[in-house]
Each structure stands twice: as C-alpha cells, then as structure tokens.
Amino acid sequence: MKDISLVRILPQEPRVPFINVRAIAAVFSVLAIIASIFLFSTRGLNYGIDFTGGTVIEINTNEDPDDEAIRNALIDMGFTGASVQGIQPPVGALDQDGNPITHRLMRIGLQLADESGEEGQGAQQAALERVKTGLEERIGEFYVRNTEVVGSQVSGELRRKGIMSVALALLMVLGYIWFRFEWQFGLGAVFALAHDVILTIGVFSLTQIEFNLTIIAAILTIVGYSLNDTVIVYDRIRENLRKFKKKPLPEVLNIAINDTLSRTILTSVTTLLALIALYILGGSALKGFSFAMIWGVFVGTYSSIFVASPLLLALKLKRGVNTGGERADV
C-alpha cells in the first residue's frame, strides 16, 4: 500500500524573522495591556452571580417566550433590576417530557440588593419563591430547568478564591521553570502568562460576556496552554544555545521559534477545531468558557513567540550552566 503524500503546510526550514519585529510586538503588547487595564477599571467586568451573589433561573415557557411580557411582569412584581435574556437551547435539547425544544429558553437574573447577614440570605430564597409564583400568575405555566442562588458571603469567598487560584498557579509555574531552566526563563514565562491573563480580562471587559467561575477555569487552562507553548519554544532555545555556540543570541532565538513553528501551528489548529465544536454545539453554559479558550489559544500562541522569547533578550540571558552545559538533558 502506498502512503498518501501528505499536505505540507509549511516549508521544512522556515526562517521568519520573528525576533526582528520584537520592538513592534512590544509596543503592540504594551498598548494592549494598557487598553485592557483601562477597560477593566472603567467598564469593569460583567460578573455572574458566582461573584456578585444573586439569583438566576432558566425557564422553559413551552413556546417562544415574550421577552417584553416577562420583563413587564417582573417590574410589576417589583423586581425592577431583573435581567431577562432569551437563550438558544443546546443541540438536540429535549424538555421534561422528552419533546424537542424548538424555541428559546428564558434566563431571568435577579440581583437583590442583599445586605450581608441572615436577612439578606433569607431574602434571596424568599424572592425566588415570589418570582416563581408571581410569574406563573402573570404569564402562565412554565417549567424551571435551572436555579442558582448565591449568597453574598459565598460570592465574596468565590471571588477571593478565584483571584488566589490564578495567582497561585502563576507562582508555582514560576518555581517550576526556574528549577528546570535559568531564572530568565521563569520570569519570561510568567510575564508572558500575566500578559495573556490581562488580555483575556480585557477582552471580557470589552465584550461584557458574563464572567463567572467557569471563566476562571478557562483562564487557568489558558495559563496551562500558553505555558505549554512557551516551554516548548524555550526548550528548543536551550537546545540551540548548545548547538550554535557562535551565533548571536537573537538569531539563536529566531531559529528556535522557527524550528517549533509548525508544531505551534498544528497544535493550535487541532485545539481550535475541538474548541470551535464546543463553542457552536455546547449550549449556552459552555459558550463563555469556549470563547475564553479560543481567545486564549490565539493570545497564548502570540505571547510565546512575541513576548516570552524576546523577553529573554530583555532579561539579558547568558549562556550559563543550565543553558549551555550538560544539565539540559533529561
């Protein structure tokens, strides 16, 4: 049997001068970071109830819901700050009786101004019951598919834990890379990761897509993915530093980036293929997560080429023991 000739996407030895455009990339990255911080401090994030506390229910009204009627019914009941949002059911969704759902479902969010302490927490549960019975009277029967109530105390803890987990992950990664490579690599990788995290927060601030616990999970996965990319480029840099002892540092870096380029692109494509399937077919619950991850694949790939590697030059990488010597073999 003869093998099919494969599709060559890239030339065998590409020599794209990535390192030469590092000044442009630096300006671009710094501007993007400033923009993200600016957006975050002015527009903020559209926090979900995980972080703000509140109540969200998802209902099936058995026909395409009348947004305006539901909104008015809620105002009528005194829930003026309620949010009403129609959502597409996931592919092949069935209702409680096993019939396909062909209409939109309704997501109703209530942000009670809940004073902390007992009364506020009890109020959440009481309001939930009032909404259910009150809505039933006004718009007819519906079926509750999902209920989420998060008290203000819990949401505060989740917020703290979320920030802590991202910080902790960055710190541990710094430690590992420091141990495996030179300190410049560790610092370079963590800078690149912080760059990715900041830009992801920026894009969530820009698009105002709901920021909840699963987005924290996505950010940590982006950290993992981007690191994956960075470590592979770094590993090649370390190897090439031994191989090309005479070549200037920028050129060695550039060769390493080019050597790993086809792998970088192939893995990005396969990951994107899986994520796009998830984004389109996964239903509303995973939209935010897959969006964050798709963004993360682009940012992570960009940062390992244009941020992590040039940073080694800025951090004055030397051909030390770990990079030039025998230590590098596993």
Place this chain on the structure above:
Amino acid sequence: MLFFSRSKILMICGAVFIGLLLAIPNVLSESRRESLPGPFQRTINLGLDLQGGAHMLLEVDLSSILSQALINERLAVNDALKNAEDRPRTEFIRVDDGSILVRLRTKEDADKSMPLLQTLVRPIDPSQISSAKTTRIARESDKNIRVTITDENIEYIRKQTIEKSIGVLGRRIDPNGNLELILAPEGDKRILLQVPGAQNIKEIKERINKSANLSFHLVNEKDSTNEQVMRVAMEPPHRVAAGDKYFPFSEANGRGGGLIVKERTRITGDCLKDSSGGPHPENSGAVVNFSFNVACATEFGKMTARNINKRFAVILDGEVITAPNIRSAITGGSGYIEGGFTLESARDLALLLNAGALPAKLTIVEERTVDPSLGADSIRAGKVASGIGLLGVAIFMWLSYGLRFGTIANLALTTNIILIAAALSLFGSTLTLPGIAGIILTIGMAVDANVLIFERIREETYNGKTPINAIQTGYERSMAPILDANITTLIAAITLYFVGSGPVRGFAVTLAIGIVMSVFTAVIFARLLTATWLRGKRPKTLPI
C-alpha cells in the same frame, strides 16, 4: 528507545486492554452491566449538573449556639456561687466581651469564689481526665474573676453542632435512606447537601428551614388573662416577669394572641421516643401521637399531677400549637397533640420530631438546582461536540502526517479518550459539564505530544538521518519538552483542583487525567505502534 522487551509490550497492551474493559460498561445497558464482575460494573459518576439534582450550601448559625453556651455558663456560675454553704457576696455576674465577668464585694469574697468556680472546669471529654478543659477561670484583679469558655470547647461545640445538624438533616430529608444524599461539613460553619435526581426541592427546603424545637411548658394562669396577654402581645419585645416567657399562638391554631408560660421546663423534644401522625380520636381532624422516654414520662407524670386543672402549652419553634387543660395526671408517658393539623401536616411534623431538632438555625447560602432534562441536554451536546471535535482533529492529523503516522496519532488519541473514561470510572470521580469541556479540550491538546515527536522526526529525516535513526532521535529529543510542557499544565490543573469548587473541580480532574493519559498514549503507546511498524516494514524512506 525503539526496543521493547516482551514483558514491556505485554504490560503496555495489558494496560490499554484493561482500560478498554473498564471503559466499556459506560456504553452498556444496566442489565448487561450487572452480569459483569465487580470492578467492571463501575461507570462514570455524573455530577449534579449532568444528572440533575440540587446542590445546597447551608450555613449553621453558630453565633447563636455560642451565645447560648455563654448564657448557660452564666447560669452555672450563678448556681455555683449561690448554692455554696458559705456564700460569697457578688456585685454582679454578667456576660462581657465573649466571657463572663464576676465582680465580688471584697477581696475575701473573691478568694472564697475561686475554689467554687474551679468546679466548673471539667474535661471536655469526660472519659479522658487529661483532655482539654471546658472553662478557664482567671483572677483579673482583687475583686474581678473572669470565666471563659476555652477555644477547645468552642471548637468541640462547633463540631458537635455540625455533626448533629448533619444527622438530623439526613433523617429529615431522607427518612427511608434511598436518595443517595451527600451531606458533609464544608469549611468551618457550613454543610454541603447534594440531592441527586428530580426531587421536590420546595419540600426539602421546608424541612431544612424548620428547627422543630418542641417543649412543654406550664401556663402562668395568673398572667395569662386575656387582658394581660393582649397588652404583652401588642408591645414587642413582649416584656414579662422574670422566669416567664410570652409565645404567640401558631397560625394553624387560629385564635391570635398568645400565652405567658413558665420558661423553665424539662420536657423537650429530646424526651420523645417516637411520634406519628394519625386521625383525631374524637373528631375529623388529625393529631400527632407521641410517647416519652422513661425519664421524661416520670417527670411529666409529676408535673401533671401537681398542676391539675391548669393548662400546659406545647411550644413548637416559638409558637404555641396547643394548650390543653390538665384533667388528671398523665403517667403513661404518651398522648397526642392537637393543633388544627391536617393528616398531612401531622405526618410532616411527626417526621421532623422523630428526626430530632436542629441544634441551630440553617440558612441556604448557595443553591444550584438543575432539572434532569437540562442535564440530559448537556450530556447530548457534549457527546456531539466531542464527536465532531474528534473527527476534525483526526482528519487534520491524517492530512498533516499522511496515512501511516496520522493513523498512529489517531489511534493514540482514541486510546487516550478510552483511558480517560476508564480512569473516571475506576476512581469514581465525578464528571461535570466543565469536565466534558475538559475532555474536549484534551482531544485538541492530546495530539500535541505526537505533533512534537512527528515534527522532530520530520526534521531529523530532512537532515539526512535514516528512518530508524530519525525516529529514534525524534522520540529522544522530544521527551524533555513533552514532560516540561505537560508538568506545567498539570500544575495549573492541580491548583485548580485545590482552589476551585464543585463543577470546576470536575474540570480540573478530567484535565489532569487527560494530561497523564495523553503522555502515556503519545509517548509510550504510539511509540510501540511505531516500533512494531518499523520492525515489520523496515522502510527505506519515511512517509512523513
């Protein structure tokens, strides 16, 4: 790198084969599964967001328990000093800044008090004399003595309260024990409650909210004249004479107003041996039948014998549900409570009473309830998305690396997914919706190790190495980056597991398992496939 001993081959193939066996039950029907041997009956444990159910976080009101403990301690201090033969003269005994401050008249009084108060210091665990003590007595100045509940005792009270609450909740929500409840302490003052499947959430919440504190009190007939009671009822905080307490009538009782009763009583819910709801023996209503344990039956007999033609009030959660007249001494230790019940509400109350009273008030601070139909939708969507993702990646790998190496990569990928399913089934870890996302993400990322290796082989071939040499170097040189890259991702996943909660943890678990399995399948299993192919074919050029 390319030589595998026979035993190694056996081990690798054996591991994959066992993985396959462990994964298969997930696609079998339940009846088929039951005919399999033990470890192969296990399937992936679905999280509440996939199978439907209620997840609740209940906060225990510990502060009220602790202030009650302080009040009791104050009473004990009072008793210890007042009941002494040579009674020290006190200025005051009061709760002050989380402890009890005793001020005596003179230094001599304080000297006398110290040994009396020392009797309050007892071991927390009576079976061990050396264990931590309940209370600490400290002389603050000549006339001041401070009595503090020790931190160890507070911790003991906290644990007891949580433990008892969990017991009571379990008996209340699942009296027959067939709901597969999860009830566990979470943090210092919370209880995690998980009820899988479609359940009547409203009913469960009602059972959580009721304390079911029952007690029998004598009515203070002198002060419970209508006029007196009306006056007290109109003016919160319902001030009454010391030793008395005002309780309003319950709604079901339907007469408004309330009663003034003697606060002290020994007949509480703890006395109950059994209770049940049933029809009223005389009219069409319903009653709660109860029987006391022996000690309380005696006590109740004495109390009723001494107070014939007076009333006693039955108080449930701060409301009078009934206040019958004592016609004769009740010595049998059993009876019934009427209070405008329906048969249903009588049965509900009996269930709560049998389960015991909650030691402290519980507040639902977090609730996530998913209908099983939504969970089924998520699973279906997850299957479709992973199927299409898998197909896309597989086609892409074939296009990139040709039939031979593409097939090796795709076989490794498929094995990877089978092994993830096997590990999830074996460890009984919970698959959540974000967990499905983790698997789909792994599909995309798992081929990374193979891509690295193949790219390296390609490079070595380009540099003029022979097929065997190229493959050999390709695998060798790829090991370091593969390990580094996967360990760092693993670090992120482990962090996520320890800091995250609920569904996010499920994601961390699948991600971590996926990483470990992908290294095995890409580095070991795919290498075995490559080596076998090499040995069989001995190709002159590599189709890569």
